[in-house]
Amino acid sequence: MQTTPNLILRHAELLFTQFGVEATTLRQITAAAGVNLAAVNYHFGSKEALIxxxxxxxxxxxxxxxxxxxxxxxxxxxxxxxxxxxxxxxxxxxxxxxxxxxxxxxxxxxxxxxxxxxxxxxxxxxxxxxxxxxxxxxxxxxxxxxxxxxxxxxxxxxxxxxxxxxxxxxxxxxxxxxLAHEGPKETQEAPSRSKPKDxxxxxxxxxxxxxxxxxxxxxxxxxxxxxxxxxxxxxxxxxxxxxxxxxxxxxxxx
Amino acid sequence: MQTTPNLILRHAELLFTQFGVEATTLRQITAAAGVNLAAVNYHFGSKEALIxxxxxxxxxxxxxxxxxxxxxxxxxxxxxxxxxxxxxxxxxxxxxxxxxxxxxxxxxxxxxxxxxxxxxxxxxxxxxxxxxxxxxxxxxxxxxxxxxxxxxxxxxxxxxxxxxxxxxxxxxxxxxxxLAHEGPKETQEAPSRSKPKDxxxxxxxxxxxxxxxxxxxxxxxxxxxxxxxxxxxxxxxxxxxxxxxxxxxxxxxx
DNA sequence: GTCTATATCATGATAGAC
DNA sequence: GTCTATCATGATATAGAC
Missing domain, CATH: 1.10.357.10 (Tetracycline Repressor, domain 2)
Structure with missing residues (x-):
């Protein structure tokens, strides 16, 4: 379901994880979700309520x-x-x-x-x-x-x-x-054995x-x-x- | 030493711990330290540098x-x-x-x-x-x-x-x-054996x-x-x- | 070095047209 | 429900008098 509240929830969760709850702004959330800035307050009441x-x-x-x-x-x-x-x-x-x-x-x-x-x-x-x-x-x-x-x-x-x-x-x-890094720029031990995509x-x-x-x-x-x-x-x-x-x-x- | 930079450092540390670094404002810090709002930027350059x-x-x-x-x-x-x-x-x-x-x-x-x-x-x-x-x-x-x-x-x-x-x-x-609380309002096991100051x-x-x-x-x-x-x-x-x-x-x- | 005053900007929230 | 426009607030940072 691509309803507006769901879009907000999904993208907010993502941004909160990435930048932290305090640091994430409603503008970032609504922009990422592709919805209007006012949508958060309309659907959830406040940022706190969204959290x-x-x-x-x-x-x-x-x-x-x-x-x-x-x-x-x-x-x-x-x-x-x-x-x-x-x-x-x-x-x-x-x-x-x-x-x-x-x-x-x-x-x-x-x-x-x-x-x-x-x-x-x-x-x-x-x-x-x-x-x-x-x-x-x-x-x-x-x-x-x-x-x-x-x-x-x-x-x-x-x-x-x-x-x-x-x-x-x-x-x-x-x-x-x-911990995993050997040191800066050391490239021993076969650098790319598995796909480095993720x-x-x-x-x-x-x-x-x-x-x-x-x-x-x-x-x-x-x-x-x-x-x-x-x-x-x-x-x-x-x-x-x-x-x-x-x-x-x-x-x-x- | 009660120099201004030290006052700032001490109180900033305290407030960062209490409210988090993001949420703590320069106003809170300077007010608590009893110094001027501009002092942080003068002595440290920016909030980031202070951190x-x-x-x-x-x-x-x-x-x-x-x-x-x-x-x-x-x-x-x-x-x-x-x-x-x-x-x-x-x-x-x-x-x-x-x-x-x-x-x-x-x-x-x-x-x-x-x-x-x-x-x-x-x-x-x-x-x-x-x-x-x-x-x-x-x-x-x-x-x-x-x-x-x-x-x-x-x-x-x-x-x-x-x-x-x-x-x-x-x-x-x-x-x-x-974890320590027995439950809400239960008062078994001798409530105040040691000083509850801290x-x-x-x-x-x-x-x-x-x-x-x-x-x-x-x-x-x-x-x-x-x-x-x-x-x-x-x-x-x-x-x-x-x-x-x-x-x-x-x-x-x- | 320290202060007041202020510049500049971004925030969360809201009012009101559509 | 969705938009634009805007409000009030509070943020960091700075300019300039003392």
Whole structure:
């Protein structure tokens, strides 16, 4: 459908990703979409409302699929706790798979979303907070159940780290490019083996990104706990607890 | 020193962190610093130049300390490879320790830096790229030497993920707060045990952040490799290589 | 070096003809 | 619904008195 609101939504998303929400002007958007300058205010009311609309469309779908995936896992596990790796796949895998499926603008929004997680703008932050509240609560609870011997605070931190690694993995391709370059102008190692049409396709192969990311995240989630946890537990209940923790964290679910 | 340029630098850094670089105006900065509106352009030339100056000050110091730390590690190890965990501590630990030491604005800049890594603004990105080029190259090489059996591409990706987890851990405190909340208005678990003066002090205890982050990062770096790596190697050289890889990744350096 | 005053321009939003 | 024209505002930057 090439209706005006849709044209605006599509091109706004693209420009927001490219230049940032603050820096993108209504004039840029309407020019790119080939519609009149007044159209944004007519159809959406304001720039803010347009922004909200863009995120709402994608996020409600994404988070509903996440909730559905978690429901399926919990149903399949009956009352037993779900494996951490499955929980992570339901949360982060759903994100990447949706972006991959919807070729039209999927990866674009993925990048925008990654950036927006560190957006300082007030209204965006309260909006995202409300949009994420339920999913985060449900997944947090699932992880806590899944790792009963890991202190709750540590789980929250690691969830936080995982969100960061994912957001940045998607948004900040700069550092990856920087890392990949041998140095300025060095041309060793067969410069053009694959088609250089899409600059990022070499590195950002999205079907390989997911397994790469998942292994990293699971490794981080199950890493040994920092010492102050085991120390605190040791003095509370003499020494058995600490062992249980490092086992459950290093080797699997509870 | 309360000189005008310093007043500007300090308050600009603060406001950039709070509202973002794009959204912060020269009027806000000069008003907060108690200097004249024209002072920024007089002392720095333009808003862009002011931004560059702020990042330059902090980043060159940070990255020089990082290089020095790596030099020390490599000298101490003679020609043997350095342990991955030590490399990570030299890179990410130096960042957090600098921020912690410099009470005056250290944590502020830390947050700003975390956000800036996903900044879409063109001139900031090319500036950051040049500023990081040497450190990233040196640390990349160190990690490659440190994990000789891990494919180079995987190391780059994991370095990328680690950068993300760290940047976000610092910048995006929102999701952490969201995760920490039990739900709206629930007040279980002794609401005010420590002084609530600094809203974030409870969660963002920076001395605990470092061990938490380090364990997570090391866990992620040493996680088992995704399957397509071992498969590729298996068909190239029959099966010994795959075992070597998962050992070196799961248990330690090469 | 610091100030006031202002130039110049781009922004988001709106009013009103079609 | 779509257009042109325009408004009010706030941005960066500068000129020139002190």
């Amino acid at each position: 909200r609309e863009i995120f709402k469309r994608r996020l409600t779908q994404l988070n509903q699929e996440r909730l559905a995936a978690l429901d399926r896992l919990e149903k399949a596990a009956a009352s037993r706790p779900v494996k951490p790796a499955k929980i992570l796949d339901a949360f982060f895998g759903t994100l990447l798979r949706i972006a991959q499926k919807d070729k039209q603008g999927g990866p674009t929004f993925l990048k925008l979303l990654g950036r927006t997680h560190t957006e300082p703008s007030e209204f965006i932050r309260v909006f995202l907070a409300s949009e994420y509240e339920e999913v985060l609560r449900r997944y947090k609870e699932a992880l806590i159940k899944s790792l009963p011997d890991v202190p709750r605070e540590e789980i929250l931190w690691r969830f936080h780290f995982m969100l960061g690694a994912t957001a940045y993995a998607i948004a900040g391709t700069d550092s990856l490019k920087l 600059q990022e396709s070499d590195l950002m192969q999205i079907d390989r990104l997911l397994p790469r990311l998942m292994n990293f995240l699971v490794g981080g989630l199950r890493a040994p706990l920092p010492e102050f946890n085991t120390q605190a537990l040791r003095q509370a209940q003499p020494r058995q607890a600490a062992l249980r923790i490092s086992r459950s964290v290093n080797q699997g679910r509870g | 560059r100056e702020i990042f330059k000050r902090r980043l060159t110091q940070l990255n020089q300390e990082r290089l020095a730390a790596l030099d020390r590690l490599e000298k101490a190890a003679a020609s043997r490879p350095v342990k991955p965990a030590k490399i990570l501590d030299a890179f990410f630990g130096t960042l957090l320790r600098i921020a912690q030491k410099d009470k005056q604005g250290g944590p502020t800049f830390l947050k700003l830096l975390g956000r800036t890594h996903t900044e879409p603004s063109e001139f900031i990105r090319v500036f950051l790229a040049s500023e990081y080029e040497e450190v990233l190259r040196r640390y990349k090489e160190a990690l490659i030497k440190s994990l000789p059996d891990v494919p180079r591409e995987e190391i780059l990706w994991r370095f990328h993920f680690m950068l993300g987890a760290t940047a976000y851990a610092i910048a995006g405190t929102d999701s952490l707060k969201l 809203q974030e002090s409870d969660l963002m205890q920076i001395d605990r952040l470092l061990p938490r982050l380090m364990n997570f990062l090391v866990g992620g770096l040493r996680a088992p490799l995704p399957e397509f790596n071992t498969q590729a190697l298996r068909q190239a050289q029959p099966r010994q290589a795959a075992l070597r890889i998962s050992r070196s990744v799961n248990q330690g350096r090469g």
